[in-house]
Amino acid sequence: MIATNAHRIAVIPGDGIGKEVVPEGLRVLDAVGQRFGCAFHFDTFDFASCDYYLEHGQMMPDDWKAQIGGHDAIFFGAVGWPETVPDHVSLWGSLIQFRREFDQYVNLRPVRLMPGVPTPLANRAPGDIDFYVVRENTEGEYSSIGGRIFPGTDREVVVQETVMTRIGVDRVLRYAFDLAQRREKKHLTSATKSNGISITMPYWDERVEAMAPHYPDVRWDKYHIDILTAHFVQHPDWFDVVVASNLFGDILSDLGPACTGTIGIAPAGNINPERHFPSLFEPVHGSAPDIAGKFIANPVGQIWSAALMLDHLGEREAGAAVVRAIEEVLARSEYRTRDLGGTAGTTECGEAIADAVLSG
C-alpha cells in the first residue's frame, strides 16, 4: 500500500556512476523520512540507460510516459555510455524526451560555495556565494527553425531563429520572481543583451519590467550577458536569483558551479513548476565511465539534487536540512571523496551525510 500522502518518486539510476550515487541519494532521503516524517514511495526503472538500449534497441519502452507520468518527481542519475551507444542516441532517447514531454521549462542550478571545496576564486569563503541560476529550458535561442541555402558554395547562407513567446518568457520569469521573493535577499538579476540583439532581448527586458510590479518587495536589475559573466567571477556575492534565456542560462549555469567547485557536487532541477508533470532532479555530472565501477564517485551532486527535489515537493525544511548536512560533512576532511582531495568512497560519504541529517 502506498500511503496517500506519500511523495511518489520515479527512480532512474541510468548508467555508470549514476548507479553508484543514486543509492546514496536514496539513503539520505530515507534519513529525511525518519527525521521529518515525510513519506516517500520509490519505484525504480531500468530504462533511460544504455543497458536497456542494448537489450531493447531503444532507450525507453513505448509506454514510458504512462509508467512515470503520474509520479511526483523523477530522481535521475546519469545517462550515457559512449563506448556502446552514441551520446546523441542515449541523450535524445531519454533526458531530452523527459524535458519536452513533461514541459520542464525551468532549469534550476544552485551556486553555493561549500566548505572544503576548492574554489578557483581567490579570497572567497563559504557563505559568500549563495545564489540560483534559473534558465529558460524550452524555447529561446535553441529552436530548430532555420536553414541553409546554397550549401557548400561560396554563397552559403545560414539562418537560425530565436523564438520567444509571451507565455514562455512570462512563466520562467514568474518562477524566478517567486523564488527571489521567498529568499532573504529578495534580489533578482536578469541576463540580457538588448544593446546588441535588437528584437528578442528588448522583448525579454520588457517582460521583466511588466512582471516586476507584481513583486514589489523584490529588488531587480539587469545586466548584459558579457559583463554579467565577469561579475560572476568578480562579485559572486552580489547575486541571489539570476534569470536568463535558454542560451545565456546554459552558459551561466555552467559558469556558476565552475566558480564554486567541482562537477561532482553540482545539482540541477528540470522543473515543471505547476506540477502538471513530474520534474526531474539530477546531478550536473554525467555517467563518468572513467571512474565507474570503483565506488569512488562523489555522491554530493546526487544528494544535493535530492535537496532540490524536496524543495520542489514542498518539503523545504527537509531540503534545507540536507544542504546543511552536506556542508557539515564536507567541512570534515575524512568524508571527502578523491575529486576533493580526500580518500572516502561513495558509500562512506553518503552514509556520513545521512547520519548528519538524522542527528542534525
Ligand code: ATP
Ligand atoms: P556528459 O554526461 O555531460 O557528456 P561527460 O561524460 O563528458 O559529461 P562526466 O561524466 O560528467 O563528463 O565526467 C567528466 C569528468 O568528471 C570525468 O573525468 C569524471 O570522472 C569526473 N566526474 C564526474 N562526476 C564525478 C563525480 N560524481 N565524482 C568524481 N568525479 C566525477
Ligand code: MG
Ligand atoms: Mg557523458
